Amino acid sequence: MDEISVLQEKFGAEQDARAVDKCVIIAAEKLTDAVKFLKEEASFDVLIDIVGVDYLGMENHNAPRFAVIYCLKNTKNMVRLRLKVQVDEGKKIPTISKIYPIADWQEREVWDQYGISFEGHHNLKRLLNHVDFEGHPLRKDYPAKKRQWLSENDKMLDQLEERLETLGYKVVEA
Amino acid sequence: MRNGNPGFFAGKLDELVSWGRLHSLWPFPYGTACCAIEFMSTESARYDLSRLGSEFVRFTPRQADVLAVSGTITFKQAPILKRIYEQMMEPKWVISMGACACSGGFYNCYCTVPGIDRIIPVDVYIGGCPSRPEAFFDAMLDLQEKVKNQSYMQERKKKLIEQWATILERIEKKVGDEA
Numbered sequence: 001m002d003e004i005s006v007l008q009e010k011f012g013a014e015q016d017a018r019a020v021d022k023c024v025i026i027a028a029e030k031l032t033d034a035v036k037f038l039k040e041e042a043s044f045d046v047l048i049d050i051v052g053v054d055y056l057g058m059e060n061h062n063a064p065r066f067a068v069i070y071c072l073k074n075t076k077n078m079v080r081l082r083l084k085v086q087v088d089e090g091k092k093i094p095t096i097s098k099i100y101p102i103a104d105w106q107e108r109e110v111w112d113q114y115g116i117s118f119e120g121h122h123n124l125k126r127l128l129n130h131v132d133f134e135g136h137p138l139r140k141d142y143p144a145k146k147r148q149w150l151s152e153n154d155k156m157l158d159q160l161e162e163r164l165e166t167l168g169y170k171v172v173e174a
Numbered sequence: 175m176r177n178g179n180p181g182f183f184a185g186k187l188d189e190l191v192s193w194g195r196l197h198s199l200w201p202f203p204y205g206t207a208c209c210a211i212e213f214m215s216t217e218s219a220r221y222d223l224s225r226l227g228s229e230f231v232r233f234t235p236r237q238a239d240v241l242a243v244s245g246t247i248t249f250k251q252a253p254i255l256k257r258i259y260e261q262m263m264e265p266k267w268v269i270s271m272g273a274c275a276c277s278g279g280f281y282n283c284y285c286t287v288p289g290i291d292r293i294i295p296v297d298v299y300i301g302g303c304p305s306r307p308e309a310f311f312d313a314m315l316d317l318q319e320k321v322k323n324q325s326y327m328q329e330r331k332k333k334l335i336e337q338w339a340t341i342l343e344r345i346e347k348k349v350g351d352e353a
Contacts, residue, residue: 128250128285129250129285130249130250137284137285142284144283144284145282145283145284146284147249147284147288148249148284149249150249150250150253151253152253153253153254153257154250154253
């Protein structure tokens, strides 16, 4: 059975009218189950990317302001599928980092650039921008040339140190 | 005293120091983008920067004289670059290689530093995207010219005057306290 029809029947997904490839719109609360189904039963084994979209100022757009798109790939028959979750400002999307571990950093990037937060994420902090950065630069209402200085060095090794400590090493303060 | 030669030569210390400096400018490569690839080919056999005496690329700022910044510098990197500049020993010089390091290049956006001269002083700028090795040679020759004209003794004199001024101040203060 085609995975899109399963998604439509089981998870209430609907096909995206604007897309030319396989793309379905799905509700945020059904996302975790749908992704679990796609990974375990439909063998979509690779999560290629998580993309944020800001639709502010787009003509004829009646849906919520933001969307998060999950690009999945089945490496057995080389089929690609996109899951689209529409979300408004201040609403949360469940994390899928427990299903695909790579989603950990991808969700952090989406949060960093768009300010879309993910519920249940264990370490939701900025990935690309520095710690003193205010606002989310890829939002349409962020002034494109607004620059923000960083004066103190960013501590980037916290996750590495955590991992070293679980492996039995002791991290000494420099 | 072989062949009647005296075995020493006379010259100004100033000229000797600047001669030594300009023929041993060791670069520290701060490479972040494609300009660094051009810098590598400048260093390697085809162009060979060691012809100018820049023999060693030092990967520690403590042993380097020239900071060659080649590539885009983001705001997240700015404190790192500044710290490396501050770790370098005096005398030190900076070459800003390529459009990104000089002005931010075409990254006119939220994340890129619009020119490294907002963070550290720059001696020589090189244009180009990326700059060719010949341009880097030209910059090194310009830098050598600059180093040649810098006077070690004048700098020393200035420092000594500053030191003496502070010492005199302290002596005067002490005398004033005792009196």
